[in-house]
Amino acid sequence: MPVIDLATTPLRELNSALHEIQQGSNDLFFEVVNPRGSHAVAVGIDGPITVDVKGSVGYYCAGMNDGGTVTVHGSAGPGVAENMMSGTVVIEGDASQYAGATGRGGLLVIKGNAASRCGISMKGIDIVVHGSIGHMSAFMGQSGHLVVLGDAGDALGDSLYEAKLFVRGKVKSLGADCIEKEIRPEHLQKLTELLERAGVKDVRPEEFKRYGSARKLYNFNIDNADAY
Amino acid sequence: MSYHNPYTPPRKSATFDDYTLAEIRRAAATGIYDIRGAGTKRKVPHFDDLLFLGASISRYPLEGYREKCDTSVVLGTRFARKPIHLKIPITIAGMSFGALSGPAKEALGRGATISGTSTTTGDGGMTDEERGHSETLVYQYLPSRYGMNPKDLRRADAIEVVVGQGAKPGGGGMLLGQKISDRVANMRNLPKGIDQRSACRHPDWTGPDDLEIKIMELREITDWEKPIYIKVGGARPYYDTALAVKAGADVVVLDGMQGGTAATQDVFIENVGMPTLACIRPAVQALQDLGMHRKVQLIISGGIRSGADVAKALALGADAVAIGTAALVAIGDNDPKWEDEYRKLGTTAGAYDDWHEGKDPAGITTQDPELMQRLDPVAAGRRLANYLKVMTLEAQTIARACGKNHLHNLEPEDLCALTMEAAAMAQVPLAGTSWYPGKGGF
Amino acid sequence: MCGIVGLFLKDRRLEPQLGELLSDMLITMTDRGPDSAGIAIYGPVIDGKAKVTIQSAKPGVDFAELERDLAEAGLPARVAVKSTHAIISVAAARLADVRSILSSIRPDVRIMGSGGSVEIFKEVGLPKDVVARFDVRSMSGTHGIGHTRMATESAVTTLGAHPFSTGSDQCLVHNGSLSNHNNLRRELIREGMAFETQNDSEVAAAYLTAEMAKGKDLGEALTSALDDLDGFFTFVVGTRSGFGVVRDPIACKPAVMAEADQYVAFGSEYRALVNLPGIEDARVWEPEPATVYFWDHQKAA
Numbered sequence: 001m002p003v004i005d006l007a008t009t010p011l012r013e014l015n016s017a018l019h020e021i022q023q024g025s026n027d028l029f030f031e032v033v034n035p036r037g038s039h040a041v042a043v044g045i046d047g048p049i050t051v052d053v054k055g056s057v058g059y060y061c062a063g064m065n066d067g068g069t070v071t072v073h074g075s076a077g078p079g080v081a082e083n084m085m086s087g088t089v090v091i092e093g094d095a096s097q098y099a100g101a102t103g104r105g106g107l108l109v110i111k112g113n114a115a116s117r118c119g120i121s122m123k124g125i126d127i128v129v130h131g132s133i134g135h136m137s138a139f140m141g142q143s144g145h146l147v148v149l150g151d152a153g154d155a156l157g158d159s160l161y162e163a164k165l166f167v168r169g170k171v172k173s174l175g176a177d178c179i180e181k182e183i184r185p186e187h188l189q190k191l192t193e194l195l196e197r198a199g200v201k202d203v204r205p206e207e208f209k210r211y212g213s214a215r216k217l218y219n220f221n222i223d224n225a226d227a228y
Numbered sequence: 229m230s231y232h233n234p235y236t237p238p239r240k241s242a243t244f245d246d247y248t249l250a251e252i253r254r255a256a257a258t259g260i261y262d263i264r265g266a267g268t269k270r271k272v273p274h275f276d277d278l279l280f281l282g283a284s285i286s287r288y289p290l291e292g293y294r295e296k297c298d299t300s301v302v303l304g305t306r307f308a309r310k311p312i313h314l315k316i317p318i319t320i321a322g323m324s325f326g327a328l329s330g331p332a333k334e335a336l337g338r339g340a341t342i343s344g345t346s347t348t349t350g351d352g353g354m355t356d357e358e359r360g361h362s363e364t365l366v367y368q369y370l371p372s373r374y375g376m377n378p379k380d381l382r383r384a385d386a387i388e389v390v391v392g393q394g395a396k397p398g399g400g401g402m403l404l405g406q407k408i409s410d411r412v413a414n415m416r417n418l419p420k421g422i423d424q425r426s427a428c429r430h431p432d433w434t435g436p437d438d439l440e441i442k443i444m445e446l447r448e449i450t451d452w453e454k455p456i457y458i459k460v461g462g463a464r465p466y467y468d469t470a471l472a473v474k475a476g477a478d479v480v481v482l483d484g485m486q487g488g489t490a491a492t493q494d495v496f497i498e499n500v501g502m503p504t505l506a507c508i509r510p511a512v513q514a515l516q517d518l519g520m521h522r523k524v525q526l527i528i529s530g531g532i533r534s535g536a537d538v539a540k541a542l543a544l545g546a547d548a549v550a551i552g553t554a555a556l557v558a559i560g561d562n563d564p565k566w567e568d569e570y571r572k573l574g575t576t577a578g579a580y581d582d583w584h585e586g587k588d589p590a591g592i593t594t595q596d597p598e599l600m601q602r603l604d605p606v607a608a609g610r611r612l613a614n615y616l617k618v619m620t621l622e623a624q625t626i627a628r629a630c631g632k633n634h635l636h637n638l639e640p641e642d643l644c645a646l647t648m649e650a651a652a653m654a655q656v657p658l659a660g661t662s663w664y665p666g667k668g669g670f
Numbered sequence: 671m672c673g674i675v676g677l678f679l680k681d682r683r684l685e686p687q688l689g690e691l692l693s694d695m696l697i698t699m700t701d702r703g704p705d706s707a708g709i710a711i712y713g714p715v716i717d718g719k720a721k722v723t724i725q726s727a728k729p730g731v732d733f734a735e736l737e738r739d740l741a742e743a744g745l746p747a748r749v750a751v752k753s754t755h756a757i758i759s760v761a762a763a764r765l766a767d768v769r770s771i772l773s774s775i776r777p778d779v780r781i782m783g784s785g786g787s788v789e790i791f792k793e794v795g796l797p798k799d800v801v802a803r804f805d806v807r808s809m810s811g812t813h814g815i816g817h818t819r820m821a822t823e824s825a826v827t828t829l830g831a832h833p834f835s836t837g838s839d840q841c842l843v844h845n846g847s848l849s850n851h852n853n854l855r856r857e858l859i860r861e862g863m864a865f866e867t868q869n870d871s872e873v874a875a876a877y878l879t880a881e882m883a884k885g886k887d888l889g890e891a892l893t894s895a896l897d898d899l900d901g902f903f904t905f906v907v908g909t910r911s912g913f914g915v916v917r918d919p920i921a922c923k924p925a926v927m928a929e930a931d932q933y934v935a936f937g938s939e940y941r942a943l944v945n946l947p948g949i950e951d952a953r954v955w956e957p958e959p960a961t962v963y964f965w966d967h968q969k970a971a
Contacts, residue, residue: 037941044449064378079432098432102373123417218422434922
């Protein structure tokens with residue numbers, strides 16, 4: 001198992017090593033030490049490899065991950081797992097703003113809190129936050145699921161499309177065109193699955209409320225102009 | 229003999245002209261602002277107001293057709309391991325699949341490839357047709373991130389981070405529901421038939437300090453191979469160019485207000501941004517102040533129509549130009565042969581700008597399967613290649629007449645201005661004088 | 671557009687290390703602002719004494735015999751030169767005279783800031799060079815703020831560098847871009863404030879000074895800034911005993927805070943905080959939008 005020390009190894013070497021992994025390669029498990037808030041750690045992974053990062057990272061960790069499993073044993077800066085295609089990213093600590101931005105697939109688990117704009121413009125990613133999330137989360141969310149065990153900040157789901165939001169705690173305010181919706185059996189089933197995959201125990205899916213798009217902004221109507 | 233009082237004919241207001249009156253009535257009737265495609269239609273100072281000073285006795289011209297006048301350009305020489313080599317300094321600007329039909333995107337790719345230049349994706353991702361038919365393809369990285377994925381990022385030849393567009397610097401785009409077909413909806417992860425509103429800011433960065441980190445991420449994902457362009461709308465060109473360079477751009481793309489767009493508010497198109505002519509010198513000044521002119525390349529777009537425009541933009545300091553509207557016309561947009569159908573839409577060939585409505589009789593700005601059948605991508609690609617060839621020959625003709633063996637050797641001093649406005653904006657002297665207004669600031 | 675840092679010490683035993691800790695924080699933020707750097711250190715207050723930090727483009731000329739020339743002009747003072755800057759120490763009662771006397775005997779020097787506690791150093795260049803030039807590492811103090819600048823719309827000059835100080839012991843660093851600073855500057859000029867630059871951040875500093883002159887404390891002044899300033903901003907501000915942080919309601923520009931028993935720290939990125947003692951156990955969070963965070967040594971005491 002290669003151990004890459006970012007105190008002595010340039011970032012470019014780490015990322016190109018991750019990109020050179022071929023199918024059938026032996027080294028599918030990497031450990032990264034001394035990240036000390038570095039940006040763009042383990043970005044552009046394109047295969048079933050595992051990266052354990054021992055410490056906190058800066059912007060865009062695991063950006064565009066496609067099939068990798070990245071665990072950050074610390075906190076993550078802005079844009080963690082941005083545009084993820086598939087795979088799993090786990091943040092043991094907190095995540096800064098834009099976590100999972102524009103993600104298309106895969107699972108992002110944040111064990112601490114996430115700051116503002118969590119899941120902004122999400123397009124299919126599933127995000128589970130054990131703690132709370134900040135303002136403008138799931139802004140323009142298109143598809144995928146955002147599950148929050150704690151509270152949500154202001155303007156949750158503003159200008160939402162078809163992303164499904166589940167919040168267990170309080171929601172400070174809902175954004176334009178975002179409303180509470182009934183939880184149907186298929187939602188409970190999906191929640192059960194996501195909670196299990198995210199390692200959440202002792203929390204029942206019935207404890208969540210579901211939020212989604214009122215679909216009133218889907219086609220321009222002058223009577224809704226105040227919402228623009 | 230009867231006496232008639234002298235007759236004073238009715239006089240219409242210059243301020244409240246017929247167009248203005250009609251627009252007030254339309255707004256009052258519908259309650260919706262006017263949304264349309266294309267760039268500004270108002271008259272703004274442009275390249276037409278500049279002239280070249282050909283050679284005679286003090287300078288010696290090159291022989292046309294015999295003595296070489298090079299047109300090649302290399303883009304992305306600053307950081308990228310694989311810079312872009314183009315045969316001509318005229319590229320095809322970003323226009324989305326979604327705004328344009330599949331055959332139209334294919335035609336652009338074919339024409340550009342024949343001509344040895346690049347084409348560009350748009351706000352809707354990369355299609356296989358487009359990648360397949362474009363030898364050199366620039367992949368736009370936009371606020372919406374529609375269709376963004378690492379596979380396409382890696383199979384692109386360059387990445388263009390779009391911060392703004394000339395028709396709407398500071399605004400996001402709009403694609404109305406009529407054009408969100410199954411395929412477009414699928415590529416954009418949107419429900420079919422809804423209005424798609426693009427964001428004006430990127431979802432995961434704001435400002436040049438964050439942009440620097442975003443660019444680093446894109447370089448790391450693509451192993452520092454691809455040139456990274458930054459596209460801005462012409463509004464504060466000196467600062468925006470300087471900051472793009474500081475953030476780590478290989479290439480700056482600067483789009484003036486004549487630049488087209490798929491759809492946005494008419495009030496935005498006509499009232500925000502600066503004419504292309506006014507953008508070039510401040511941008512070049514920023515590059516020169518940073519010691520980066522010709523090291524970070526500058527692509528100018530917005531209203532480029534002819535080889536003369538190309539030569540003038542290059543003389544003012546650009547490394548290349550991009551064409552959008554002109555390319556659409558070359559492949560068949562607004563062709564008078566569809567005049568009957570344009571009239572049914574309440575417009576006329578040459579004025580049609582409702583590109584967002586998806587009813588384009590020419591089959592270009594539409595997703596209607598029947599309409600898009602009308603565009604033969606092979607023939608249209610050939611027309612684009614012909615047009616690019618003519619522009620290149622025209623630019624070479626002018627450059628040779630000024631004694632240049634490469635288009636890049638054209639200088640501002642090879643130009644004079646016909647009007648005070650053009651002299652001030654292009655910072656070249658009024659014809660016959662050594663003076664231009666506004667020396668010392670922008 | 672920039673990187674900003676701030677450190678407010680709660681444990682007096684860390685005071686000798688303030689310069690060292692802030693220097694490391696600042697240098698880590700070099701990528702965010704390679705054009706210029708600056709730092710404000712709130713050092714020990716000596717009763718009855720005040721000091722003025724000045725800067726000169728020709729320090730060899732302007733600082734030579736400055737002590738003697740001030741004395742001849744009737745102002746007993748001590749002058750300590752640090753590279754392009756100098757600290758003039760005078761009796762607190764004479765602080766107001768320094769500016770007028772300097773304008774006649776040294777018309778070319780620039781006043782960076784003044785007060786009972788603060789010393790401000792800023793120059794064009796990389797943060798590591800700026801830190802070394804002024805020997806910031808050796809400085810002790812109670813709190814300090816620093817800034818690395820990527821200039822947006824105003825010039826890359828010493829005066830355009832942050833921190834901006836417009837009042838006694840008051841200074842501000844800013845990350846973002848204000849969109850109504852020109853109108854606000856005209857209004858503040860009408861009210862009697864003076865400006866040295868076209869920089870938007872100087873307007874924010876002057877605004878806070880003007881509000882505090884009306885009797886508001888730093889926390890109240892920051893609260894009214896949320897109504898009156900438009901655009902994107904994260905501010906970190908210092909007063910003689912206070913330290914405040916505020917972000918605009920949209921809160922796009924990055925900000926990370928850490929609070930431990932020994933200190934409160936601010937960084938544009940977490941990277942800036944990784945060298946602080948005990949950071950592993952500190953509470954680390956991102957300040958909420960449109961929320962004023964404010965610590966004060968006097969109020970705590």
